Amino acid sequence: MASTPQRRIGLTGGIASGKSSVGQLLAARGLPVLDADVYAREALAPGSPGAQAVLARYGTLDRAALGRIVFADGAERQWLEQLVHPLVRARFAAELERLAAAPVVVLMIPLLFEAGLEALCSEVWLVDCEEAQQLARLMARDQLSEADARARIAAQWPQARKRGLADVVLNNRVGPQQLEQEVERALNP
Numbered sequence: 001m002a003s004t005p006q007r008r009i010g011l012t013g014g015i016a017s018g019k020s021s022v023g024q025l026l027a028a029r030g031l032p033v034l035d036a037d038v039y040a041r042e043a044l045a046p047g048s049p050g051a052q053a054v055l056a057r058y059g060t061l062d063r064a065a066l067g068r069i070v071f072a073d074g075a076e077r078q079w080l081e082q083l084v085h086p087l088v089r090a091r092f093a094a095e096l097e098r099l100a101a102a103p104v105v106v107l108m109i110p111l112l113f114e115a116g117l118e119a120l121c122s123e124v125w126l127v128d129c130e131e132a133q134q135l136a137r138l139m140a141r142d143q144l145s146e147a148d149a150r151a152r153i154a155a156q157w158p159q160a161r162k163r164g165l166a167d168v169v170l171n172n173r174v175g176p177q178q179l180e181q182e183v184e185r186a187l188n189p
Contacts, residue, residue, distance in 0.1 A: 010121030
């Protein structure tokens, strides 16, 4: 008997669009959620080769300080991404191998399109909200100035560009109940 192909949901969206909320909803339904942000933090854990490279270049591992550096300078952001992205990809590969028997796996990847990782997924879900909501959420969550928040949003592809590439667009403009309904519809079309 042939096995059913694994359903791999690529969960993406702009910074502060609500990916983590959707990830929590999916995890609460028992689905394994592989989080690129968690793997990126692990890649820069104190004592790791990634952390040593960052320390040698910037003299700090402080996330806020690194954020100020890399979101103000595209070349520095590119350097950091070239260091971290291969480590994150390797972690995804190991986790997907470990979860090979799982019928559904969620890959939460903020830079899914930017990093060209769509091929890992059988479908792509985009968590979407208004730009003003995204800006307000990011400023509140990370205690950023408007200028710093705008710089972080600008470092990613615009939501409008991602909408045209996604298989499912989850509307996160209204509230948690509507978002939960959107997730349920997408999971069980």
